[in-house]
Amino acid sequence: TKMVQWSPTDIKDELLKKYPPKVARKRAKQIMINEAVGADTSPEIVANVRTIPGIITMRGCTYAGCKGVIMGPTRDIVNIVHGPIGCSFYAWLTRRNQTDAGKDGENYIPYCFSTDMQDQDIIFGGEKKLEAAIIEAYELFHPKGICIFATCPVGLIGDDIHAVARKLSAQYEDCNIFAFSCEGYKGVSQSAGHHIANNQVFTHLVGENKKSPEGEYKINLLGEYNIGGDGFEIDRIFKKCGITNISTFSGNSTYDQFASAQHADLSCVMCHRSINYVADMLETKYGIPWIKVNFIGARSTAKSLRKIGEYFGDPKLIKRINDVIAEEMPEVEAVAEEVRTRTNGKTAMIFVGGSRAHHYQDLFAEMGMKTISAGYEFAHRDDYEGREVIPSLKVDSDSRNIEELTVEADEKLFKARKTPDEVKALEEAGFKFKHYEGLNKDMDNGSIIVDDLNQYEAEKLVEILKPDVFCAGIKEKFSIQKLGVPMKQLHSYDSGGPYAGFKGAVNFYKEIDRLVGSKVWSYMKAPWQKNPELTATFVWE
Ligand code: CFN
Ligand code: HCA
Numbered sequence: 296t297k298m299v300q301w302s303p304t305d306i307k308d309e310l311l312k313k314y315p316p317k318v319a320r321k322r323a324k325q326i327m328i329n330e331a332v333g334a335d336t337s338p339e340i341v342a343n344v345r346t347i348p349g350i351i352t353m354r355g356c357t358y359a360g361c362k363g364v365i366m367g368p369t370r371d372i373v374n375i376v377h378g379p380i381g382c383s384f385y386a387w388l389t390r391r392n393q394t395d396a397g398k399d400g401e402n403y404i405p406y407c408f409s410t411d412m413q414d415q416d417i418i419f420g421g422e423k424k425l426e427a428a429i430i431e432a433y434e435l436f437h438p439k440g441i442c443i444f445a446t447c448p449v450g451l452i453g454d455d456i457h458a459v460a461r462k463l464s465a466q467y468e469d470c471n472i473f474a475f476s477c478e479g480y481k482g483v484s485q486s487a488g489h490h491i492a493n494n495q496v497f498t499h500l501v502g503e504n505k506k507s508p509e510g511e512y513k514i515n516l517l518g519e520y521n522i523g524g525d526g527f528e529i530d531r532i533f534k535k536c537g538i539t540n541i542s543t544f545s546g547n548s549t550y551d552q553f554a555s556a557q558h559a560d561l562s563c564v565m566c567h568r569s570i571n572y573v574a575d576m577l578e579t580k581y582g583i584p585w586i587k588v589n590f591i592g593a594r595s596t597a598k599s600l601r602k603i604g605e606y607f608g609d610p611k612l613i614k615r616i617n618d619v620i621a622e623e624m625p626e627v628e629a630v631a632e633e634v635r636t637r638t639n640g641k642t643a644m645i646f647v648g649g650s651r652a653h654h655y656q657d658l659f660a661e662m663g664m665k666t667i668s669a670g671y672e673f674a675h676r677d678d679y680e681g682r683e684v685i686p687s688l689k690v691d692s693d694s695r696n697i698e699e700l701t702v703e704a705d706e707k708l709f710k711a712r713k714t715p716d717e718v719k720a721l722e723e724a725g726f727k728f729k730h731y732e733g734l735n736k737d738m739d740n741g742s743i744i745v746d747d748l749n750q751y752e753a754e755k756l757v758e759i760l761k762p763d764v765f766c767a768g769i770k771e772k773f774s775i776q777k778l779g780v781p782m783k784q785l786h787s788y789d790s791g792g793p794y795a796g797f798k799g800a801v802n803f804y805k806e807i808d809r810l811v812g813s814k815v816w817s818y819m820k821a822p823w824q825k826n827p828e829l830t831a832t833f834v835w836e
Pocket of ligand 2: 363
């Protein structure tokens with residue numbers, strides 16, 4: 296076969312070639328050839344915009360972002376979905392967020408609470424059914440909190456879930472009941488759901504517990520969802536370092552953790568995309584500063600721990616952190632060195648939600664593997680371009696127009712979009728700008744960065760660039776494997792994990808080593824597909 300040398304521009308053209316002109320024009324703004332390295336500013340990419348109808352997107356919906364992502368991993372709140380059973384089934388345990396019910400034993404995660412909306416509820420209204428569901432859940436479990444989640448039909452027929460929640464919350468004084476207007480269609484993706492969840496948790500829950508939890512160096516860990524047990528590994532490391540994590544948003548979290556978050560000295564933000572609103576609101580209302588951390592990758596973990604140590608500035612803590620790193624790293628380094636003999640120079644592609652496509656590049660780099668193409672399903676421009684930010688302003692989550700409001704909140708965040716006079720005025724008003732890096736600066740110039748990648752483009756990219764491993768979700772899993780390329784799910788981790796922290800890094804190195812080294816992917820074509828003459832030699836007895 297003839298070797299074809301593709302330039303980045305050729306690849307982009309090839310991806311766009313099949314589209315009608317109008318679609319091609321739109322997609323062209325979301326497919327970017329990276330040139331951020333060494334430049335003052337990142338090239339612009341269009342993100343957080345509606346998917347063009349007809350395109351098979353990788354994205355999920357606003358309900359998924361609110362119910363599944365942010366609130367789902369909390370173990371002692373009863374989460375009731377008001378809607379058709381399919382929506383509940385979809386968000387039932389599929390994300391692989393792990394729980395440990397601990398001493399109190401309260402854990403509702405294995406349950407699937409739903410009003411199971413039917414045709415007659417659409418016609419006559421579903422509020423009574425919702426009320427009955429809440430009463431039933433309360434009487435069975437007496438939980439500290441009950442959360443109600445709207446699905447698409449709820450917004451379409453106009454059930455007032457907030458009125459139902461208010462009525463029953465007044466009736467049951469020992470149970471905090473509140474609702475989320477997170478209809479699936481409300482935003483362009485999961486991202487609007489994160490925002491809605493952040494606002495409601497902050498309004499109804501954070502600050503409820505007046506007593507401060509015990510412990511030294513109190514932090515909140517924001518944007519860590521304990522997928523495959525990641526949060527357990529991070530907590531193990533915190534404990535060893537003497538750092539007290541009083542509240543995780545929201546992996547294996549409890550009602551009381553949310554309610555006490557205002558007592559932390561520092562918020563550490565792991566997934567900025569999904570939880571930046573809470574970080575900002577904690578800073579604005581309670582004066583708790585936040586820093587970005589990344590516990591995906593052993594070196595990133597060490598760096599993040601040192602950053603926390605630096606923030607507190609206590610030599611005792613800094614020493615203990617350094618001791619922990621010195622104790623944990625040798626085993627990790629040994630495994631990394633061993634696998635690198637096979638993985639060095641291999642390539643990866645990563646297309647996941649809103650922060651892992653960035654975070655996992657560090658882990659691959661530790662194995663000597665390069666990410667040649669990546670992108671997010673639903674991130675915003677700052678996740679690509681990095682930004683100077685100011686604490687955001689609260690957005691009214693009950694508004695039906697969350698999509699526009701989310702865009703507006705983004706605009707308020709960006710120093711880059713402000714005139715020097717505006718920046719000065721904000722600084723004088725007490726806003727502190729802080730800087731963080733996005734995905735673009737971490738990737739080589741010339742690599743292909745794609746926002747809201749779709750099925751067609753995914754297959755094209757794989758055919759052209761033939762990565763050694765492709766990372767995405769369940770919808771991509773089998774179509775990629777059929778192309779003869781190993782596929783690793785970086786949402787659910789398939790059945791693996793944890794991949795965070797030191798122990799997680801070792802798990803990841805070993806798994807990826809096995810995956811990219813496997814011969815099985817070269818047997819995707821049957822012998823007679825490769826050599827047609829074999830068909831003739833096969834004789835039925
Ligand atoms: S666990 Fe997180 S890390 S929360 Fe977010 S942006 Fe999703 S569920 Mo899937 S794996 Fe993914 Fe991120 Fe943050 Fe997960 S990359 S898409 S909404 N995500
Ligand atoms: C969601 C959740 C999801 C889906 C993963 C996938 C997750 O967006 O609704 O497509 O495989 O991580 O579970 O992102």
